[in-house]
Amino acid sequence: MANTQSMCTSFMGQLLNGGHQFGTITLVSRTSLTAPTTDSFKAALYLASATINAATTAYTATGEVSGTGYTAGGVAVTNATVPVATNSSSTAGVAYWTPSASITYTTVTLATAFDTVLLYNSTQNNTAVSVHTFGSQTVTAGTFTLTMPANSTTTALIRLATT
Amino acid sequence: MALVTTTKGEMEESLLEKREGSLDNDIEYTTWTEYWHEEELVHRSVHVRLKTSPPLFAEAASFE
Numbered sequence: 001m002a003n004t005q006s007m008c009t010s011f012m013g014q015l016l017n018g019g020h021q022f023g024t025i026t027l028v029s030r031t032s033l034t035a036p037t038t039d040s041f042k043a044a045l046y047l048a049s050a051t052i053n054a055a056t057t058a059y060t061a062t063g064e065v066s067g068t069g070y071t072a073g074g075v076a077v078t079n080a081t082v083p084v085a086t087n088s089s090s091t092a093g094v095a096y097w098t099p100s101a102s103i104t105y106t107t108v109t110l111a112t113a114f115d116t117v118l119l120y121n122s123t124q125n126n127t128a129v130s131v132h133t134f135g136s137q138t139v140t141a142g143t144f145t146l147t148m149p150a151n152s153t154t155t156a157l158i159r160l161a162t163t
Numbered sequence: 164m165a166l167v168t169t170t171k172g173e174m175e176e177s178l179l180e181k182r183e184g185s186l187d188n189d190i191e192y193t194t195w196t197e198y199w200h201e202e203e204l205v206h207r208s209v210h211v212r213l214k215t216s217p218p219l220f221a222e223a224a225s226f227e
Binding site: 006109138141142143145147149154155157159161162 | 191205207215
């Protein structure tokens with residue numbers, strides 16, 4: 001048998017579940033350390049003129065859309081699917097997660113063009129998770145729906161991968 | 164008789180002009196539906212289907 005250098009796929013999956021702590025961090029209580037509860041996540045929309053990117057550390061109202069029917073902070077993300085970690089070989093694997101339902105903003109008017117959604121952890125001090133962009137849009141007395149990609153190794157919304 | 168939510172309240176769909184569009188690229192497949200009344204946009208809904216995002220790569224360094 002030969003050993004092969006690689007990040008362990010299970011480790012990446014455990015990162016998505018907060019299973020490792022290499023440094024200090026201030027956490028909001030998850031009730032129990034041995035059987036922690038799942039955090040809640042939200043999705044906020046941002047104007048095309050905003051600056052939301054990899055440097056974004058937490059939800060911010062700066063640059064967020066506003067309009068009839070939209071509540072600052074966005075909407076809750078349905079999270080009924082636990083992260084999955086899958087090995088594709090002895091050197092490669094993917095840990096991934098996707099919200100389990102579409103993200104929907106119902107009956108809103110967002111007159112200024114927006115093109116970004118920020119996913120953030122509303123349990124842990126609104127810490128940022130990921131930024132996703134799309135073609136610039138407006139909504140008028142209508143519904144804005146973000147349908148998630150398939151939750152798979154190649155298409156999941158959030159993927160941690162080794163090659 | 165279908166009703167549409169508009170900036171002027173609920174309106175009968177037959178009184179409105181419906182316009183639809185779509186966008187398809189590597190990132191998204193997006194469709195939108197607009198309703199116009201007397202050349203005024205009174206309703207616009209958008210449906211974005213996200214396709215994929217670049218993965219975040221993890222690497223274990225070697226000792227050399």
